[in-house]
Amino acid sequence: xxxxxxxxxxxxHKLQSGEISSVEIVxxxxxxxxxxxxxxxxxxxLDEEGALREAARVDQEGGYTGLAGxxxxxxxxxxxxxxxxxxxxxxxxxFIPVYDAFVVAKLRETRALLMGKTNLDEFAMxxxxxxxxxxxTRNPWALDRVPGGSSGGSAAAVSAREVxxxxxxxxxxxxxxxxxxxxxxxxxxxxxxxxxxxxVPYASSLDQVGVLAQNVRDCALVFSIIAGxxxxxxxxxxxPVPDFVSALDEGVKGIKIAYPREYFALGVxxxxxxxxxxxxxxxxxxxxxxxxxxxxxxxxxxxxxxxLAPAEAxxxxxxxxxxxxxxxxxxxxxxxxxxxxxxxxxFGAEVKRxxxxxxxxxxxxxxxxxxxxxxxxRRLISSDFDKVFASxxxxxxxxxxTPPFIIGxxxxxxxxxxxxxxxxxxxxxxxxxxxxxxxxxxxxxxxxMQIIAKPFAESLIMQAAYAFEQNTEYHSMKxxxxx
Amino acid sequence: MGHEYETVIGLEVHVELHTKSKIFxxxxxxxxxxxxxxxxxxxxxxxxxxxxxxxEAVELSIKAGLALNCHIAxxxxxxRKNYFYPDLPKAYQISQFAMxxxxxxxxEIDVDGAPxxxxxxxxxxxxxxxxxxxxxxxxxxxYTLVDLNRSGVPLLEIVSEPDMRSAEEARDYLEKLRAVLxxxxxxxxxxxxxSLRCDANVSIRPLGEKKLGTRTEIKNLNSFRSLERAIEYxxxxxxxxxxxxxxxIQETLTWxxxxxxxxxxxxxxxxxxxxxxxxxxxxPIHISRDWVEALRRNLPEMPDQARERLMKEQGLPAxxxxxxxxxxxxxxxxxxxxxxxxxxxxxxxxMMVELNRLLNLHNMNISECKINSNDFILMLNYIDNGTISxxxxxxxxxxxxxxxxxxxxxxxxxxMVQISDEKALLQLVRKVLEENPEVVRDYKNGKEKALGFLVxxxxxVTKGQANPGLVNKILKETLTEE
Numbered sequence: 001x002x003x004x005x006x007x008x009x010x011x012x013h014k015l016q017s018g019e020i021s022s023v024e025i026v027x028x029x030x031x032x033x034x035x036x037x038x039x040x041x042x043x044x045x046l047d048e049e050g051a052l053r054e055a056a057r058v059d060q061e062g063g064y065t066g067l068a069g070x071x072x073x074x075x076x077x078x079x080x081x082x083x084x085x086x087x088x089x090x091x092x093x094x095f096i097p098v099y100d101a102f103v104v105a106k107l108r109e110t111r112a113l114l115m116g117k118t119n120l121d122e123f124a125m126x127x128x129x130x131x132x133x134x135x136x137t138r139n140p141w142a143l144d145r146v147p148g149g150s151s152g153g154s155a156a157a158v159s160a161r162e163v164x165x166x167x168x169x170x171x172x173x174x175x176x177x178x179x180x181x182x183x184x185x186x187x188x189x190x191x192x193x194x195x196x197x198x199x200v201p202y203a204s205s206l207d208q209v210g211v212l213a214q215n216v217r218d219c220a221l222v223f224s225i226i227a228g229x230x231x232x233x234x235x236x237x238x239x240p241v242p243d244f245v246s247a248l249d250e251g252v253k254g255i256k257i258a259y260p261r262e263y264f265a266l267g268v269x270x271x272x273x274x275x276x277x278x279x280x281x282x283x284x285x286x287x288x289x290x291x292x293x294x295x296x297x298x299x300x301x302x303x304x305x306x307x308l309a310p311a312e313a314x315x316x317x318x319x320x321x322x323x324x325x326x327x328x329x330x331x332x333x334x335x336x337x338x339x340x341x342x343x344x345x346x347f348g349a350e351v352k353r354x355x356x357x358x359x360x361x362x363x364x365x366x367x368x369x370x371x372x373x374x375x376x377x378r379r380l381i382s383s384d385f386d387k388v389f390a391s392x393x394x395x396x397x398x399x400x401x402t403p404p405f406i407i408g409x410x411x412x413x414x415x416x417x418x419x420x421x422x423x424x425x426x427x428x429x430x431x432x433x434x435x436x437x438x439x440x441x442x443x444x445x446x447x448x449m450q451i452i453a454k455p456f457a458e459s460l461i462m463q464a465a466y467a468f469e470q471n472t473e474y475h476s477m478k479x480x481x482x483x
Numbered sequence: 484m485g486h487e488y489e490t491v492i493g494l495e496v497h498v499e500l501h502t503k504s505k506i507f508x509x510x511x512x513x514x515x516x517x518x519x520x521x522x523x524x525x526x527x528x529x530x531x532x533x534x535x536x537x538x539e540a541v542e543l544s545i546k547a548g549l550a551l552n553c554h555i556a557x558x559x560x561x562x563r564k565n566y567f568y569p570d571l572p573k574a575y576q577i578s579q580f581a582m583x584x585x586x587x588x589x590x591e592i593d594v595d596g597a598p599x600x601x602x603x604x605x606x607x608x609x610x611x612x613x614x615x616x617x618x619x620x621x622x623x624x625x626y627t628l629v630d631l632n633r634s635g636v637p638l639l640e641i642v643s644e645p646d647m648r649s650a651e652e653a654r655d656y657l658e659k660l661r662a663v664l665x666x667x668x669x670x671x672x673x674x675x676x677x678s679l680r681c682d683a684n685v686s687i688r689p690l691g692e693k694k695l696g697t698r699t700e701i702k703n704l705n706s707f708r709s710l711e712r713a714i715e716y717x718x719x720x721x722x723x724x725x726x727x728x729x730x731x732i733q734e735t736l737t738w739x740x741x742x743x744x745x746x747x748x749x750x751x752x753x754x755x756x757x758x759x760x761x762x763x764x765x766x767p768i769h770i771s772r773d774w775v776e777a778l779r780r781n782l783p784e785m786p787d788q789a790r791e792r793l794m795k796e797q798g799l800p801a802x803x804x805x806x807x808x809x810x811x812x813x814x815x816x817x818x819x820x821x822x823x824x825x826x827x828x829x830x831x832x833x834m835m836v837e838l839n840r841l842l843n844l845h846n847m848n849i850s851e852c853k854i855n856s857n858d859f860i861l862m863l864n865y866i867d868n869g870t871i872s873x874x875x876x877x878x879x880x881x882x883x884x885x886x887x888x889x890x891x892x893x894x895x896x897x898x899m900v901q902i903s904d905e906k907a908l909l910q911l912v913r914k915v916l917e918e919n920p921e922v923v924r925d926y927k928n929g930k931e932k933a934l935g936f937l938v939x940x941x942x943x944v945t946k947g948q949a950n951p952g953l954v955n956k957i958l959k960e961t962l963t964e965e
Contacts, residue, residue: 087530
């Protein structure tokens with residue numbers, strides 16, 4: 001096995017036992033990146049030399065606690081002091097923040113090594129990473145297919161073993177869907193569990209930073225570092241952070257798992273349904289109680305999401321006006337034209353589409369019919385989940401309705417693309433934690449199972465996911481990237 | 484024709500809350516610093532930056548609300564007000580739209596000697612925008628600079644009910660509002676520095692009509708005087724327009740200080756659609772009743788209470804009491820003097836006449852005045868014991884105002900001591916009588932006015948330093964003796 005093939009917890013082990021150095025780890029991943037990055041194109045910015053310098057420092061200091069000496073990648077809308085943060089947009093092509101996001105500061109504190117910034121759909125708006133202003137990322141399992149999105153670069157980088165873990169963000173499925181498409185584990189924490197400070201927002205009431213890794217244990221390790229209160233984000237809740245790693249071994253015996261019938265309809269691919277049903281059977285064998293339930297308002301989640309998220313985005317992206325930073329159109333004669341031409345030139349089609357949708361939904365005379373109505377739907381979806389969680393511990397569903405699709409297949413058809421989020425969006429609307437784990441292959445393409453829990457019950461999700469992982473082989477499958 | 488119209492005015496007043504730091508970041512809230520020195524990624528609207536509400540801004544808002552007899556919300560929240568402008572870094576202003584912190588209060592003003600209640604519709608917190616600095620006139624400027632020092636300064640917008648019926652009432656309301664906010668210690672309310680800003684909504688309707696007329700909103704009112712003039716101008720403009728058979732267009736106007744006219748900024752059709760919606764970056768604020776009650780208990784004396792006290796305890800007339808209780812600094816000066824001087828009315832007279840004249844002349848606040856209460860009382864004592872005359876005292880006072888010197892020093896330096904030596908005065912009187920035999924004759928023949936002339940002559944020779952009371956007395960005595 002190559003060093004770049006190792007998961008976080010094994011690298012950690014090897015560092016601690018003195019078997020290898022952090023510099024060796026970074027060199028191994030640098031080598032791997034040089035071999036596969038040209039095909040996968042997961043990164044917008046790479047800084048292997050910076051990581052190498054840091055690695056030397058960590059080696060010198062010794063004491064490999066936490067994630068010290070482990071390289072990682074960051075979705076390129078998470079701000080990094082001194083390193084470009086582009087949001088995969090022409091608007092911020094040369095933007096270098098003077099601050100670190102809270103999660104980046106946490107990772108620096110633990111001495112993890114930033115290898116680079118990963119590709120995404122521009123400002124996280126998309127489900128395929130095709131909306132990156134720079135280039136599409138390719139699915140390591142099939143290079144003609146999308147890695148999913150918007151955290152497609154992060155998922156592909158982990159899947160292609162370019163880094164052992166990445167951080168992504170999830171607003172409507174942007175961690176879980178690419179995790180499913182790339183055959184890795186993706187955790188979207190409870191809304192309020194992880195600070196959003198320094199993360200360029202798409203839809204502030206839905207965005208949450210999470211982890212993409214090879215397996216559940218790695219996820220738990222990284223999540224332990226980034227979870228927790230930040231007084232600089234008032235939506236970040238001050239609740240105790242449990243020991244996620246030691247909870248992994250608790251098993252699923254007696255845990256009540258519900259599977260909502262609506263999530264096995266809604267145009268879900270038959271093979272995906274079958275794979276998830278088979279996985280549920282496995283969980284039952286392991287001692288879980290599995291029953292069918294209903295989440296009746298599920299079908300309204302997607303339309304409501306496509307009103308609320310763009311509404312928030314229309315305000316969040318308004319600051320990109322060319323005045324203080326980012327792209328500015330220099331041809332304009334006056335300030336109003338400067339605003340219009342700056343935004344007209346530097347935003348991509350999908351970003352403009354969502355800004356317009358959101359602006360419309362908030363406009364005087366339409367607010368009640370669209371924005372307010374969508375808020376009400378959001379409450380109904382939440383209460384659907386509350387009812388199920390009154391009697392069950394976890395909900396299990398497929399992560400996506402289809403396997404990864406061919407690059408370019410839906411470019412002219414945004415609605416079909418939006419449908420891809422149909423199984424993940426309700427979770428964001430209710431602010432719940434959820435994880436996608438590999439649960440099979442169809443035609444050589446990975447499939448994902450989504451496990452959802454009550455707010456702040458990430459531990460229970462990981463416990464079940466870990467039990468599943470320990471008793472199946474899906475997580476050890478990896479793409480055959482020709483080198 | 485000449486219909487009788489009723490004027491209806493409502494005011495929207497913005498005050499900067501006097502906090503140590505800005506409303507959503509740790510930058511200092513300070514006027515007059517070098518451009519862009521009080522700026523951080525939060526108040527400059529950098530990507531990914533999040534607001535964290537300043538508790539002091541909430542506390543001052545509650546205090547203001549209590550001082551304005553408002554109901555303080557148990558839960559309030561922030562909304563985003565969306566519009567593009569180069570001085571607005573996020574392209575939205577964080578404000579309170581649906582759930583403001585204060586509602587349904589009132590303020591009392593005095594109209595023709597009777598109290599009148601002006602309703603406060605609501606008061607809400609928001610952040611201020613930055614400032615644009617144009618190179619030359621706005622229409623010809625080649626480029627414009629942005630100063631973000633003011634971006635994120637906490638504001639309280641106080642919206643009155645349309646309860647005012649004249650420009651004078653509007654002015655009185657604004658003066659009273661300013662006084663209340665100053666007493667409550669929430670803002671320094673300096674119109675010239677923009678920490679108090681006022682927009683006026685003005686409409687007229689036929690007398691007796693219940694329905695409100697179409698209103699116009701006047702912006703850019705930078706002083707009490709421009710508020711009053713702009714409203715008067717606008718009321719007349721609306722009257723003339725209606726009399727000419729026209730209609731009023733709902734629009735936003737600006738007051739042209741130079742030409743003393745209102746000019747149209749934008750019509751209703753051109754008005755922004757601000758697309759308010761709840762700010763997802765800020766959780767709703769829960770305001771405990773304990774907090775509100777503690778603030779209520781510790782609220783300082785308000786202008787109305789001060790006025791009552793001045794009338795009851797110091798025996799001041801209502802007019803004096805009202806003027807003195809318009810500013811806490813002014814009142815503090817009065818209180819300091821009145822505590823150690825028996826005649827409060829004398830103190831009030833000096834403050835309202837001489838002190839005010841000098842303050843206005845030099846465009847100063849009492850807090851900048853160099854005279855301290857000790858020296859002021861000393862001066863009054865010198866008048867009382869005859870060391871100086873009232874007229875001399877005015878000169879002494881001016882000198883005190885200009886230099887901050889003590890009255891002792893001034894009197895000595897200028898040789899201003901009053902001549903109260905009876906013997907010396909008697910000699911002077913005799914001399915003057917000798918020099919003016921005709922006047923003495925006139926007096927003796929019953930011409931009372933002649934006495935005044937004689938007094939004047941004595942004052943002239945003594946350069947005004949003779950004690951006028953004594954001169955009078957000695958003159959009369961000497962004239963009777965002769």
